[in-house]
Amino acid sequence: MVAESELNTGVLLFLPYRALENRVFAALAESGFDDFTPAQARVMQRIGPDGTRLTELAEQAQVTKQTAGFLVDQLEKAGYVRRVPDPTDRRARLVCLADKARAAKETADLVVAEVEQEWEEHLGKRRTKQLREALTLLREITDPWA
Amino acid sequence: MVAESELNTGVLLFLPYRALENRVFAALAESGFDDFTPAQARVMQRIGPDGTRLTELAEQAQVTKQTAGFLVDQLEKAGYVRRVPDPTDRRARLVCLADKARAAKETADLVVAEVEQEWEEHLGKRRTKQLREALTLLREITDPWA
DNA sequence: GACTTTGGTCAGAGTCACTGACTAGTTTAG
DNA sequence: CTAAACTAGTCAGTGACTCTGACCAAAGTC
Secondary structure: OOOHHHHHHHHHHHHHHEEEEHHHHHHHOOOOOOOOOOOHHHHHHOOOOOOHHHHHHHHHHOOHHHHHHHHHHHHHHHEEEEEEEEEOOOOOOEEEEOOOHHHHHHHHHHHHHHHHHHHHHHHHHHHHHHHHHHHHHHHHOOOOOO | OHHHHHHHHHHHHHHHHHHHHHHHHHHHHHOOOOOOOOOHHHHHOOOOOOOOOOOOOOHHHHOOOOHHHHHHHHHHHOOEEEEEEEOHHHHHHHHEOHHHHHHHHHHHHHHHHHHHHHHHHOOHHHHHHHHHHHHHHHHHHHHOOO
């Protein structure tokens, strides 16, 4: 009914993003990682290798400190993260990934690679490269934490 | 800390999408359309010019009928949509856009065009074309309603 | 040492989304 | 043509997500 090219770029970006996310969650659930939610995952993704402060997670995930705290609480209960004192600031604590989270991340990374492979097969090598190039460039003006 | 190119394509897709969405919502709110939520907007977006059935909206927005019904209720109360009987099926009703929604859509479209213009300025004409081309192609394997 | 900023929590409320169970028209098989 | 199967939509209940506002404690500033 609507011509393909009429869709705005936002929708065009969102469609494959959601497809990828759905695939990853399905695979994770199949591997037994079914005890966390998308919202929790979005926070977990942002945790750096040396741990990250709650406030920083909140900013990057674009939620309030309270929300981030709530999600981290649940992740902690489920055994995906630990909170350790920040040696440089006694007010703060660092949220760190636990082994369980690293295992889940491995599974997720595998699926992402798989889907990216499928996309490349569909688009061809040249267009895939162009796509990533354009998106990376776009990040400069759309990602506050670039 | 992390090299740009290390980011997976999913994140790369999501970043500009969210940037665009944020811009649109900010502009809408500024124009007085601050009485609906992102979830409601996602449903409203899917309503066709001649109205669309609730069940169809639910499928396309990837939520249950109940959720879609809830969101449409709120949109109806806020005056964005009307429900009219479906002449071809007495069980069904068509959810139609009201004038208020059309006005909001106009504002939104303007902002989308503006942002797309900015993106094109940053990327250049060639890369923009390549981006849209790749995304449109990708839609074939990622959009169930393509 | 008082003042401001920053990291984080607690309490309460509203929104979003789901499952399950149900009513009421529509379509289909015998 | 009637019973069974399907489809459109609603109601009730629950859990998940997110927000605002108030607050405490440690750092940093003057």
